[in-house]
Amino acid sequence: MGSGKSTVGKQLASALGYDFFDSDKEIEHSTGVKISLIFELEGEAGFRKREHNMIADLSTRSQITLATGGGSILDPENRKALQNNGFVIYLQASTSQIIKRTRRDSTRPLLQTENPEERLNELMKIRAPLYESIADLVFNTDSHSVPEVAQQVLRYIRKS
Structure with a gap:
């Protein structure tokens, strides 16, 4: 959430000659509605089920770059499929940086709260260890531009 997954992912896909997929955008495309409406109608559990099915499908494809939703890591089956x-690249960002990047974005249902910074800290406390547990590369994006992040990650991938 706000770490640059989709933006960096698109650049990586282009540089590698891969197709790019964003699991949230694919869910919106397949349902015809926004993620926020899915949350409203089906709750987080309904959304997570749709997310699980989408990741199960996308993770089996070859030569793609996949940006997943921030909470997809909570599902053990998603972690297993991705790993x-x-x-797996974990683009890490500080809470303050994520707040800066997402403060005007009303499409983030989990941050539609009185204290988004507190909520984000709660989410990261749970999610960060899970991200780290499956990541082949952890890269902090706080002080880097999107092209810099993409270039550094690409360099690492090509060495591997």
Whole structure:
């Protein structure tokens, strides 16, 4: 959430000659509605089920770059699918940086709260260890531009 997954992912896909997929955008495309409406109608559990099915499908494809939703890591089956089928990059960002990047974005249902910074800290406390547990590469994006992040990650991938 706000770490640059989709933006960096698109640049990586382009540089590698891969197709790019964003699991949230694919869910919106397949349902015809925004993620926020899915949360409203089906709750987080309904959304997570859709997310699980989308990641199960996308993670089996070859030569793609996949940006997943921030909470996809909570599902053990998602973690397993991602870890077993690809090179996992955790783009890390500080809470303050994520707040800066997402403060005007009303499409983030989990941050639609009175204290988004507190909520984000709660989410990261749970999610960060899970991200780290499956990541082949952890890269902090706080002080880097998108092209810099993409270039550094690409360099690492090509060495591997």
